[in-house]
Amino acid sequence: MSNQNQTEATVAPALDATSTILVVVASKSTSQSFKESDHSFTCPTNTIMTGRYHSGDENGQTMYEYATLKAVDSSGNTVPGTFTVGNSGWSAGQKESSSDFGAPVNQVITAREHKGDENGQTWYKTGQIYFNNRLCYIEAEPDDLSITVKESAGSWAKKDIPMIRRRHSGDENANTTYYFGKMVL
Template identity: 35%
Template sequence: MRQIRTTFAALTGTLFILAIAGVSQATATHAAEIVIIDGYTKTVRESARIPVACPTDQVLLGRAHFGDENGETTYYCGLIVIDGQRVKVGAPSWSDAQRESNSFFAAPQNGVLVGRQHSGDEKGPTRYATASLSAWGRTVELTSYRWTPGQRESSSHSKAGDYEVMVGRQHSGDENGQTGYQYARIAD
């Protein structure tokens, strides 16, 4: 009888260890549920020098512009939710201004765009606001960075794909010049 109890205890211990190993393995391979929700939208006259910044805990998802520097630019912001928790967006940091007609801007690694400001025509200054993302006290990482093909600025529209956020923009020339956008995917 003692031998049966010892064997049962050993078997139970082995099953318990296997069960724990299975839980750890299942946790390690868990794919995060990522949801990006359309949020704040703002339309301004491009040349007006109005800084547009996404509200608290929102990031840029897209931009559209129609016309010349007196035309309208629309900014699309959104919220990111990972496994039911809203991602925190850090305080914005504004870049130095650069001339719009030959501009290139990309957020730092794992940083996202949260705002933009432009003044005047293509010779005028443009600057960008970036921020970091965090959830559960850890940095939210970005992956699969990509640039869109160029499109004519005066009739441009671009929005992030599934699980993506805007991280960069480039433009050359005037309103007839090409604009491209950089997006990155939220890592799961």
Template identity: 35%
Template sequence: MRKKALSTAAAALTAMAAMSAAAPAPASAAPVRIEIVTAHSETVREWIDPFTCPTNMVLTARSHYGDENAPTSYSCGFILIEGEQARVYIGDWTSRQKESKSDYSAPDHQAVVGRWHEGDENGYTRYRTATVYWRGQRVLLTSGDISVAYRESNHTWQAQGTGVMTGRKHSGDENGNTWYRFANVTVAG
């Protein structure tokens, strides 16, 4: 009797294992909730002061009205993933590029957190980027794109949705065009 009970139990377990192996995979996890919260705005004299976002923030907007002596405004935001603040690890300043023909793109999956400009359009510009982590996992920046052209001396640009700044291109003097590179914050898996 005992042997038969074990055989029946073993058969039941085998059948259950076969059913679970054949069962469809569970639906993928719900999408991760990502939010960019603007938490700091600052107006600086770019030709004198380099600008870097405060701790754990990335650039989300820039505006400039006037020539190279006019101030520039920046906005920085926290990246919140599932309501938790992501960690931003700031790197060094890039090598300088002549502003009148500058074209900068951050390395893959890095956001811009700072800009340093010296002089007028014949001066030089540097950028500062950062990697972003959440729960020990590298945050990815995907679906990168470039904005429409803005007249440098009369514009405001702001990333939309889960977008952050990943680069900038400028041609000419303050009346020349500026374009912004941006990408959306995502996490793998």
């Protein structure tokens, strides 16, 4: 085999308009633990939020799961390229005990900040995901992509796809529902 053929064998084939590219989690990490009543967490650059853990009341501990992304073809082979998360912004504050925040269309949650107890304010930061400067679309949250947990239970709500909505009503003894979205190129 000549050097030319060896080089050709190691170069990924060019993608045409009919190629299927899937966006999947490459690696996951967990944040440090924060006191819920006075914290702000922002995912590191070019990562997305995939989960949240909380135990106890407003003095309890909160952690987040975040992930990097990769693109794969329909055979599971990695497609070379770069993911970026951009065009981000913070939401207006919502009273935690009656909050229902959903990221704007084709955006995902990348940060959360909370001050106070269930009557305090919660803010979210969102962003758009790009692969090689191409926008990734986020499919809306069907019921099978949601998780409901008792807020104080000390349970993770996480999936291997981005968090796009969070709804909570009541104090720490009430339920919180998390919604996740599929990423599509």
